[in-house]
Amino acid sequence: MDADRRIAAVEEVPEDGTLLVTLRPTDPDAVDDGEGDVGADEDGTPEAEAIITRAAGKVAAFRNYCQHWTDVRLDKDDGAFVRNGEVFCQKHGATFEADSGYCNFGPCEGATLESVGVAVDGDGVYLDDDAYEFVRLGPATRDGDGSGSRIDFTGS
Ligand code: FES
Numbered sequence: 001m002d003a004d005r006r007i008a009a010v011e012e013v014p015e016d017g018t019l020l021v022t023l024r025p026t027d028p029d030a031v032d033d034g035e036g037d038v039g040a041d042e043d044g045t046p047e048a049e050a051i052i053t054r055a056a057g058k059v060a061a062f063r064n065y066c067q068h069w070t071d072v073r074l075d076k077d078d079g080a081f082v083r084n085g086e087v088f089c090q091k092h093g094a095t096f097e098a099d100s101g102y103c104n105f106g107p108c109e110g111a112t113l114e115s116v117g118v119a120v121d122g123d124g125v126y127l128d129d130d131a132y133e134f135v136r137l138g139p140a141t142r143d144g145d146g147s148g149s150r151i152d153f154t155g156s
Pocket of ligand 1: 066067068069072089090091092093094106107108
């Protein structure tokens, strides 16, 4: 695997949360500003986020926006809530299977999170998706806090 595409050690991906990373789409037109995880660097180049999950030993990655309201991020910089192998959206309580991204409960039941290709090689997790380049761990660059103005279950 190309060292430039190494995201993290497998052990750094929590089983009770998500690891947030910033990616750069290879096609800037492939991302939609309406997706809550899209930002832009200081040059205006679009960035997007992915959440890395680890459930029952399987590592997977998905774009960091809900399938119900796509402007809502699942991981708001401190890890999405994950329990029993399911990622929760704090806005309206949808649950997504952490290994497949399939929504098995909630207002977007039957939808699937947008997948980002990752692969495990040795003890590392690597980006394995030609649609993106790995930029860094942590959130995309954006104005404001990126969480939008809508109130969620946590009141934030
Ligand atoms: S925005 Fe995620 S469940 Fe409604």
